[in-house]
Amino acid sequence: MNLNDLAPLYAELSLAVLSMILLVYGVLQKKGEIARKVAYGGCFALIIAGMFLYASPHDQDVRLLNGMFVHDGFGVFVKTLILIGTGAALMMSIQYMYDEGFARFEYVVLFLLSALGMMLMVSAGNLLGLYMGLELQSLSLYVLAAIRRDSIKSAEAGMKYFVLGALSSGMLLFGISLIYGFTGSIDFVAIGEYAASENALSNAGLLFGMVFVIAALAFKISAVPFHMWTPDVYEGAPTSVSAYFAMVPKLAAVALIIRLLMGPFDGLAEQWQQIMWLMAAASILWGGFAGIAQTSIKRMLAYSSIANIGFALIGLACADEQGIGATLVYMALYMVMTAGAFCVVLYIRRDGLAAERIEDLAGLSQTNRYLAYVMAFFMFSMSGIPPLAGFFGKLVILQAAVAADLYVLAVIGVVGSVVACFYYLRVIKVMFFDEAEQALDKSESKARHFVVTLCALIVLLFIVKPEPLINFAMHAAQMIS
Amino acid sequence: MIAASAFYLFSAILLMSAIRVITASNAVHSVLFLILCFFNAGGLFVLLGAEYVAMTLVIVYVGAVAVLFLFVVMMLDINFEKLREGSRSYIGMGIVLGLVMLAELITLYAVWDENAIGATGGTAATGASSNTEIIGSVLYTDYIYAFQLSGLILLVAMIGAIVLTHRRRSDVRRQKVAKQVGVTRDDAMEIKKVEIGEGLI
Numbered sequence: 001m002n003l004n005d006l007a008p009l010y011a012e013l014s015l016a017v018l019s020m021i022l023l024v025y026g027v028l029q030k031k032g033e034i035a036r037k038v039a040y041g042g043c044f045a046l047i048i049a050g051m052f053l054y055a056s057p058h059d060q061d062v063r064l065l066n067g068m069f070v071h072d073g074f075g076v077f078v079k080t081l082i083l084i085g086t087g088a089a090l091m092m093s094i095q096y097m098y099d100e101g102f103a104r105f106e107y108v109v110l111f112l113l114s115a116l117g118m119m120l121m122v123s124a125g126n127l128l129g130l131y132m133g134l135e136l137q138s139l140s141l142y143v144l145a146a147i148r149r150d151s152i153k154s155a156e157a158g159m160k161y162f163v164l165g166a167l168s169s170g171m172l173l174f175g176i177s178l179i180y181g182f183t184g185s186i187d188f189v190a191i192g193e194y195a196a197s198e199n200a201l202s203n204a205g206l207l208f209g210m211v212f213v214i215a216a217l218a219f220k221i222s223a224v225p226f227h228m229w230t231p232d233v234y235e236g237a238p239t240s241v242s243a244y245f246a247m248v249p250k251l252a253a254v255a256l257i258i259r260l261l262m263g264p265f266d267g268l269a270e271q272w273q274q275i276m277w278l279m280a281a282a283s284i285l286w287g288g289f290a291g292i293a294q295t296s297i298k299r300m301l302a303y304s305s306i307a308n309i310g311f312a313l314i315g316l317a318c319a320d321e322q323g324i325g326a327t328l329v330y331m332a333l334y335m336v337m338t339a340g341a342f343c344v345v346l347y348i349r350r351d352g353l354a355a356e357r358i359e360d361l362a363g364l365s366q367t368n369r370y371l372a373y374v375m376a377f378f379m380f381s382m383s384g385i386p387p388l389a390g391f392f393g394k395l396v397i398l399q400a401a402v403a404a405d406l407y408v409l410a411v412i413g414v415v416g417s418v419v420a421c422f423y424y425l426r427v428i429k430v431m432f433f434d435e436a437e438q439a440l441d442k443s444e445s446k447a448r449h450f451v452v453t454l455c456a457l458i459v460l461l462f463i464v465k466p467e468p469l470i471n472f473a474m475h476a477a478q479m480i481s
Numbered sequence: 482m483i484a485a486s487a488f489y490l491f492s493a494i495l496l497m498s499a500i501r502v503i504t505a506s507n508a509v510h511s512v513l514f515l516i517l518c519f520f521n522a523g524g525l526f527v528l529l530g531a532e533y534v535a536m537t538l539v540i541v542y543v544g545a546v547a548v549l550f551l552f553v554v555m556m557l558d559i560n561f562e563k564l565r566e567g568s569r570s571y572i573g574m575g576i577v578l579g580l581v582m583l584a585e586l587i588t589l590y591a592v593w594d595e596n597a598i599g600a601t602g603g604t605a606a607t608g609a610s611s612n613t614e615i616i617g618s619v620l621y622t623d624y625i626y627a628f629q630l631s632g633l634i635l636l637v638a639m640i641g642a643i644v645l646t647h648r649r650r651s652d653v654r655r656q657k658v659a660k661q662v663g664v665t666r667d668d669a670m671e672i673k674k675v676e677i678g679e680g681l682i
Contacts, residue, residue, distance in 0.1 A: 064626075
């Protein structure tokens with residue numbers, strides 16, 4: 001094997017090398033705003049990785065390194081989103097790090113390494129590669145959640161995330177050992193061949209193992225009933241980290257589930273379809289109803305993310321190409337809306353302190369007109385009101401559900417999103433019709449301004465040209481199924 | 482015969498010490514029982530012919546992890562009785578969940594059929610070479626990807642430990658080796674000529 005054979009891995013390799021270079025730079029640098037410089041360096045590293053990704057072959061399946069790494073169109077789509085999402089979250093963080101006093105260059109390095117873990121995990125070719133990638137990203141995220149170590153809430157968030165993450169890792173390993181024990185292989189192709197054969201259905205061990213693996217990954221995407229940690233962690237972690245949690249790791253974990261279910265477990269579709277159906281319905285309803293009672297914006301967005309994951313799982317419950325494509329489109333649009341909404345939350349500061357209750361938004365339309373309108377767009381979009389982007393996300397998912405004869409699930413989806421409308425619209429009501437509070441602190445972060453404006457433009461103008469994203473996603477879905 | 486009795490001996494001690502790990506009221510005893518557990522699990526691995534795994538278990542878990550546990554338990558002043566308060570209310574639920582898991586495992590064991598397995602991978606160690614040798618021959622070739630990734634994971638663990646615990650303290654006088662070594666005679670000494678009958682000042 002020579003270096004050219006590794007061309008599909010260049011994106012990951014460059015990200016790994018650049019993050020280590022940034023780490024060494026940060027350690028050696030003594031003066032000035034190191035975290036800010038390293039953060040810009042991090043954005044640069046993500047761009048470099050993206051260029052390598054773009055240059056890699058898109059249309060073929062390449063299996064590398066003893067089958068542990070798979071490069072295909074599906075991986076390219078998801079990795080593109082991972083890089084964009086990580087870059088956006090990084091840009092949102094820069095000013096916030098200094099405002100909250102946890103500006104450390106390790107923050108950026110951990111961001112990059114977790115992105116690397118996610119990229120490796122979505123191109124896993126066997127169960128070993130899957131586990132290693134998953135651990136790399138989770139371990140970085142545990143540290144990020146607890147990075148404000150002087151704050152009890154942040155430490156609690158990190159601890160909770162760590163304990164439940166460790167539990168889910170244990171379940172994952174248990175499932176993997178069952179799958180290995182009952183099929184004799186950890187390779188996705190070999191497991192897939194076995195699962196498609198006739199005696200797979202009578203093999204209880206394989207089914208048990210699959211259920212354990214799905215449950216472990218459901219922890220990562222916080223689908224009901226594995227969602228308990230989400231509101232607490234989102235509330236306790238620094239807001240920029242919560243934004244990252246909601247945007248990128250979820251997308252990566254959904255992609256990993258897709259790769260598993262459409263790859264090795266394709267032959268068992270009838271079995272896992274029921275699981276997906278149940279988790280989708282439960283997440284939509286629970287995310288919708290429990291979000292109503294929240295007073296903190298971050299907790300509300302956590303429940304919103306649970307409900308949205310439910311919607312994305314509808315596409316998986318369809319278990320066909322159209323459903324997978326719809327899930328990918330939905331996750332991409334959800335990422336944009338969440339990035340925007342969290343960005344607005346980052347702006348809400350008074351007297352140098354972050355304000356995180358919904359009432360703190362009161363009268364935003366008078367004190368900061370631009371922010372209020374942008375937030376209104378995101379909220380309308382999340383509740384699925386046309387012609388904003390969120391509507392199209394829900395539309396493709398419901399189309400796929402109806403095409404796959406999942407009428408009940410489609411109805412549950414509609415009911416759930418109507419319920420969730422309540423808390424999205426309440427934010428708008430508070431911003432536009434309540435009495436104005438004291439004005440917000442002036443923000444000077446150009447990077448954050450850029451992200452929020454870009455997200456708003458995508459949400460507004462998606463209707464004008466939806467084809468690029470939808471075609472890209474459908475192509476990715478075609479490659480995987 | 483000897484192997485069978487050794488198996489029962491190791492398993493019995495393993496199970497008993499595992500139970501003591503969670504029931505011992507003294508945390509130090511818990512850790513010591515945990516070490517006993519690891520030793521017996523190592524013994525079971527030897528019986529299976531996996532002597533490398535057995536060695537790693539003893540060296541890594543007993544030699545490093547458990548000893549660290551012991552240090553932490555002994556050096557931190559934590560009232561474990563207080564931590565355990567209220568945990569009784571979860572016992573019922575815990576037992577139910579444990580029984581469900583046990584029932585699942587028994588079911589799995591009952592349906593285990595060696596012939597039904599796909600048998601695609603899995604090469605048994607041949608008699609000629611030890612399994613240490615075989616692991617060594619694939620670890621840096623076939624499994625280089627996983628090996629490098631574990632390196633990255635350890636890097637993250639290191640960064641994480643430093644980020645979460647390292648504090649720069651201002652009230653500590655640090656040793657600066659370069660400065661110490663770089664001292665010249667002129668910095669440290671001064672030669673004065675003292676006249677007889679007069680002091681320096």
